[in-house]
Amino acid sequence: KQEVTQIPAALSVPEGENLVLNCSFTDSAIYNLQWFRQDPGKGLTSLLLIQSSQREQTSGRLNASLDKSSGRSTLYIAASQPGDSATYLCAVRLRDSNSGYALNFGKGTSLLVTP
Amino acid sequence: DGGITQSPKYLFRKEGQNVTLSCEQNLNHDAMYWYRQDPGQGLRLIYYSQIVNDFQKGDIAEGYSVSREKKESFPLTVTSAQKNPTAFYLCASNLLDGSPLHFGNGTRLTVT
Numbered sequence: 001k002q003e004v005t006q007i008p009a010a011l012s013v014p015e016g017e018n019l020v021l022n023c024s025f026t027d028s029a030i031y032n033l034q035w036f037r038q039d040p041g042k043g044l045t046s047l048l049l050i051q052s053s054q055r056e057q058t059s060g061r062l063n064a065s066l067d068k069s070s071g072r073s074t075l076y077i078a079a080s081q082p083g084d085s086a087t088y089l090c091a092v093r094l095r096d097s098n099s100g101y102a103l104n105f106g107k108g109t110s111l112l113v114t115p
Numbered sequence: 116d117g118g119i120t121q122s123p124k125y126l127f128r129k130e131g132q133n134v135t136l137s138c139e140q141n142l143n144h145d146a147m148y149w150y151r152q153d154p155g156q157g158l159r160l161i162y163y164s165q166i167v168n169d170f171q172k173g174d175i176a177e178g179y180s181v182s183r184e185k186k187e188s189f190p191l192t193v194t195s196a197q198k199n200p201t202a203f204y205l206c207a208s209n210l211l212d213g214s215p216l217h218f219g220n221g222t223r224l225t226v227t
Contacts, residue, residue, distance in 0.1 A: 032213055034215060034216060036218075041221075041223070042220055042221065043119075043121075043205055043218035043219050043220040043221045044205065044207075044216075044218040045218070046215040046216065046217065046218075049214075049215045089157070089158075091158075093213060102148055102160050102163050102173065103216055104157075105150075105158040106157055107155065107156060107157045108157070
C-alpha cells in the first residue's frame, strides 16, 4: 500500500519568508500527485496537480516539484503571507490503484505565518 | 457556480442511530468519493463510485453504506455498526481521467 509522509508536521515562519514543504511516497508508480490546502473546519482546496510525466507545476507564489525516482515532492511557497496559514496536504494516485481514481493522503503540514 | 454541496455542516446523533450525510455535485463529474478525517490522521477512503448504480469499498467501509442512483448525488449512511463514527466527513469528485479532485466543505458528525 502506498504510504505518503509529510515533513514537518508543523511549521511556523515569519511573514515574507520563502518556505518548502516536503512530501514523500513509497511507491514510485504514481499516476499523479496533488497538493491541497485545508483551512480549519473546511474542505480541501486543490492547489496544484502534477502528472507523472511532469517535473513541476507553478501557480502564482506556489511551485510544486515531483521526483518520482526518489519518491519526493516539494511545495515551495514564496514570500509567505499570514493568509497562507493553513494545513497543506499532499496526495498521490497510483497508476494501478485498486481504488479507481482515489488518492492516498499524507497527514499534512500545519503552517503558521506570523505577521 | 459549480461545486460540491455537503449537508448538513454539523450533525449530532445518539449512539445506535443510523444517519445519512448528503453530497450533491453539479460539476458533471463521473466519480465521487467519501473520505473520513480524524485529528492527527490523513484522509481515509470509505467508498467511491465511478458510475451511476455502481460503487466500491474503500479502505474503511465497515459500518458505512452508500448509493449512487443519480450522477449528481452520493449519500453516505453511517450505521450503528460503525464503532467510532464521530469524525469529519468529506465528499469529493472528479472526472475519470484523473483530473484534480474537488472537495465539499465537509460534515462534522458527533455521536454520543
